[in-house]
Amino acid sequence: MRIAERMNRIEASPSSMGRQRARELRESGRDVLSLTTGEPDFDTPLHVQHAVTRAMAEGDTKYTDPGGTPALKEAVRQKLKRENQLDYAMSEIVISTGAKQVVYNALMSTLEEGDEIVVPAPYWVSYPDVARLAGAIPVEVQCPAESGFKLQPADLDRAITPRTRWLILNAPNNPSGAMYSRDELKALTNVLMRHSQVALMTDDIYEHIRYDGREFVTALNVEPALRDRTLVVNGVSKAYAMTGFRIGYGAAPAALINAMVKIQTQSTSNPSSIGQAGAIAALNGPQESVKKNTAIFESRRNRVVEALNAAPGVKCHRPEGAFYAFASCEALLGKRTPQGKVIATSSDFVLYVLDAANVAMLQGEVYGVEGFFRISFAASMEVLDECCSRIARACAELR
Ligand code: PLP
Numbered sequence: 001m002r003i004a005e006r007m008n009r010i011e012a013s014p015s016s017m018g019r020q021r022a023r024e025l026r027e028s029g030r031d032v033l034s035l036t037t038g039e040p041d042f043d044t045p046l047h048v049q050h051a052v053t054r055a056m057a058e059g060d061t062k063y064t065d066p067g068g069t070p071a072l073k074e075a076v077r078q079k080l081k082r083e084n085q086l087d088y089a090m091s092e093i094v095i096s097t098g099a100k101q102v103v104y105n106a107l108m109s110t111l112e113e114g115d116e117i118v119v120p121a122p123y124w125v126s127y128p129d130v131a132r133l134a135g136a137i138p139v140e141v142q143c144p145a146e147s148g149f150k151l152q153p154a155d156l157d158r159a160i161t162p163r164t165r166w167l168i169l170n171a172p173n174n175p176s177g178a179m180y181s182r183d184e185l186k187a188l189t190n191v192l193m194r195h196s197q198v199a200l201m202t203d204d205i206y207e208h209i210r211y212d213g214r215e216f217v218t219a220l221n222v223e224p225a226l227r228d229r230t231l232v233v234n235g236v237s238k239a240y241a242m243t244g245f246r247i248g249y250g251a252a253p254a255a256l257i258n259a260m261v262k263i264q265t266q267s268t269s270n271p272s273s274i275g276q277a278g279a280i281a282a283l284n285g286p287q288e289s290v291k292k293n294t295a296i297f298e299s300r301r302n303r304v305v306e307a308l309n310a311a312p313g314v315k316c317h318r319p320e321g322a323f324y325a326f327a328s329c330e331a332l333l334g335k336r337t338p339q340g341k342v343i344a345t346s347s348d349f350v351l352y353v354l355d356a357a358n359v360a361m362l363q364g365e366v367y368g369v370e371g372f373f374r375i376s377f378a379a380s381m382e383v384l385d386e387c388c389s390r391i392a393r394a395c396a397e398l399r
Pocket of ligand 1: 101170
């Protein structure tokens with residue numbers, strides 16, 4: 001079977017592949033602990049589970065409108081108003097099979113061959129690859145740890161060309177956990193106000209998972225004038241521990257939403273009916289689980305950052321949100337393993353830790369940054385403690 005040329009432009013999602021590799025090693029008898037996963041390790045709230053059972057019993061098991069059920073769109077509309085002070089009409093909202101499909105459909109609907117999108121690095125792995133699949137060129141802008149992994153306005157300005165179609169902002173960020181203050185966001189939107197050809201995608205999926213009492217601000221809160229060229233992306237996967245439900249949503253001007261729905265009519269038809277029923281319960285129901293889970297994530301964040309910073313050669317920035325630690329192993333590059341192999345890249349380091357210490361993590365390269373590694377703290381404190389001591393031991397053995 002001949003595979004299309006465009007498939008050579010992209011890689012399989014490294015986090016999905018990392019998860020699979022860790023499982024295979026475990027099944028082969030190795031005591032591998034995996035910190036690769038991007039999903040909360042908590043149960044989906046009971047009231048959501050009950051809503052789904054009820055929906056099935058009531059026959060809510062058929063195709064829905066391609067862009068989502070009116071009831072869920074209304075719940076999203078209310079959520080955006082209540083929590084984000086954003087006002088959208090029903091025609092400006094789409095429900096999709098995960099936030100990932102929102103991103104995919106938006107890029108597919110708008111990018112032409114040779115167009116560019118600006119992606120601050122470190123970035124969520126899918127943005128550049130989906131852009132490449134659409135024939136566009138991802139322009140990566142490095143956001144170093146010294147500036148808190150945050151995009152700087154001058155760097156954004158320099159990256160924009162007449163072919164730039166999108167800036168993708170994701171905060172709290174996967175993998176760095178970085179968040180923007182109002183002033184920082186305003187400085188970035190000021191740049192966009194000078195470049196009317198650039199649309200803004202704000203991926204707010206980790207909105208609720210933030211620490212130290214930080215406020216969540218999305219770009220439209222500081223620059224409402226960007227509304228007619230902004231797509232707000234969000235979903236229930238991370239906040240409500242509902243990754244398997246595959247429900248995400250987007251809010252944008254109707255012309256973009258219509259194009260995105262058109263793709264759904266020809267690809268997935270509609271997001272799952274029972275998934276949507278669960279998402280309505282999540283958005284409209286009690287929010288206690290979100291607070292409770294975030295507090296647990298925060299105490300894990302504190303422990304993991306401290307433990308990683310105690311490991312020889314590792315330096316870990318303190319994430320402000322999301323549930324990942326993105327740590328530097330730059331000081332270890334060039335060292336040798338006990339077997340004499342040189343650790344030249346963060347991929348070498350991650351492979352070494354997997355081989356020597358049975359801990360699966362992901363290398364910074366996949367997020368567009370060399371010299372770093374990501375661990376997810378969506379795991380119990382016992383597992384995290386054990387992993388951090390294994391990592392520290394492996395680091396201490398490098399010469
Ligand atoms: N955006 C970011 C930044 C993510 O990290 C993820 C998942 O890892 C997604 C979007 C996709 O979320 P969903 O499970 O809703 O497709």
